[in-house]
Amino acid sequence: MNFPHFNRRLHLYLSLGLLPWVLMYGVSSVFFAHPELGRGWYGDRMQWQTKAMIAGVPDPNFRVPAPGAPPEEMRQFARILLNTAGMGGEVESSSFGAYRTGPKQINVYVYRFLGSKQIRFDTEKQTAVVEEKQFRWDHFFTGMHARGGFEQDGVWQYVWGVIVDVASIGFLLWLATGLYMWWTLGARTARAWGWVALLGGLASFTVFMAKL
Amino acid sequence: MFSKVLRRTHMYLALFLGPWVAMYAISTMAMNHRELFVGMYGRGPAPFEKVREASYPGGFAPGTSSEVMTAAILRSLDLDGAHGTPRPREDGTLVFQRQDIIRPYRITYTPADGKVLVERQRFQWNALMNTLHRRRGYQQPYALDGAWAVIVDLFIVAAVLWALSGLWMWWEMKATRKWGAVSLGIGAVVFAFFLVRL
Numbered sequence: 001m002n003f004p005h006f007n008r009r010l011h012l013y014l015s016l017g018l019l020p021w022v023l024m025y026g027v028s029s030v031f032f033a034h035p036e037l038g039r040g041w042y043g044d045r046m047q048w049q050t051k052a053m054i055a056g057v058p059d060p061n062f063r064v065p066a067p068g069a070p071p072e073e074m075r076q077f078a079r080i081l082l083n084t085a086g087m088g089g090e091v092e093s094s095s096f097g098a099y100r101t102g103p104k105q106i107n108v109y110v111y112r113f114l115g116s117k118q119i120r121f122d123t124e125k126q127t128a129v130v131e132e133k134q135f136r137w138d139h140f141f142t143g144m145h146a147r148g149g150f151e152q153d154g155v156w157q158y159v160w161g162v163i164v165d166v167a168s169i170g171f172l173l174w175l176a177t178g179l180y181m182w183w184t185l186g187a188r189t190a191r192a193w194g195w196v197a198l199l200g201g202l203a204s205f206t207v208f209m210a211k212l
Numbered sequence: 213m214f215s216k217v218l219r220r221t222h223m224y225l226a227l228f229l230g231p232w233v234a235m236y237a238i239s240t241m242a243m244n245h246r247e248l249f250v251g252m253y254g255r256g257p258a259p260f261e262k263v264r265e266a267s268y269p270g271g272f273a274p275g276t277s278s279e280v281m282t283a284a285i286l287r288s289l290d291l292d293g294a295h296g297t298p299r300p301r302e303d304g305t306l307v308f309q310r311q312d313i314i315r316p317y318r319i320t321y322t323p324a325d326g327k328v329l330v331e332r333q334r335f336q337w338n339a340l341m342n343t344l345h346r347r348r349g350y351q352q353p354y355a356l357d358g359a360w361a362v363i364v365d366l367f368i369v370a371a372v373l374w375a376l377s378g379l380w381m382w383w384e385m386k387a388t389r390k391w392g393a394v395s396l397g398i399g400a401v402v403f404a405f406f407l408v409r410l
Contacts, residue, residue, distance in 0.1 A: 012378075016399065017398055017399040026371030029368045113406070149243075156409050165241055165244055168241045174233070179230070193224060194227050197228040201231055202230075205232065209313060212294070212360060
């Protein structure tokens, strides 16, 4: 196998392997660029359905973080609250975070691709309400698009972060291998129009960077 | 003929949108490794630094909309361009951002003394990557912003087209069908696994 052959196969097999991600990032971008679509279909507000009420928090080590507590303390609080609510499994498989939404309320938001939940915790009464979010296609796609990073618990979340990097490197490799394939094309017309497209894109991008 | 048109469309779109492909890929990696930037710059948004002070002596009639005020202030500063239009604070002070991909401005107009404070955000790589990645939409009445939004839409269409035309081109090449199917199958299974697992 010579280099041009290897280059073509890399371009092809990489694209086929990462095809679900290319399609997902492409389709989900529609809802970022045109959020009015989702709002038109589902309305502005998220719909939550109550699933459970928790009357009290039995953990004797349970301490409610003070307002302005550092993110790690809030996160630790979220872990304890999830376990108390019988949702300990979510710690490893969901993206979660705790946010103070009022002087007496902390919300723990639990995101999964196919459904999200939240726990609304009353800091004064130490009671909680578990709610499930109504499924929305726009949020399904935008949530999947935006998921990444390495701050969450659990090995599969870490692997997803690695896959996001792989997909990004894949895009750069398609660009590099595609440029090489264009350059080695025999057809003169394709070479000439290719230059027009390439230089047109570079010039446009430069203007945007300078003027926007 | 169809196949040739598809191949050429696939290629020319990629050549034209090459800078955007690179930008989205690099900015995705930057956002995926945001903790690295916290180490470099600390948490929170980049600070603003004072550029100059000016005055807007005429003032505005009570009830003037934010859209009118922000546009007039920017014109007086010779900074007309994409900007936010938030409501004034209770004391009438109007704080808004003038967008800029590299270093956005923050403008503070105080009606009591007619002073305008112009500040610029300190440059940070992660902020640049975020801004580039997230800029989109047709909300701004400026031609260049509209053109950027069109290119973002073109990129979305191109991404789907690259995927579908790539599938077509692969199917046309009998020699690569077997290993192509293996790649496609592995990708689909891994994707489905994560969809259910996470």
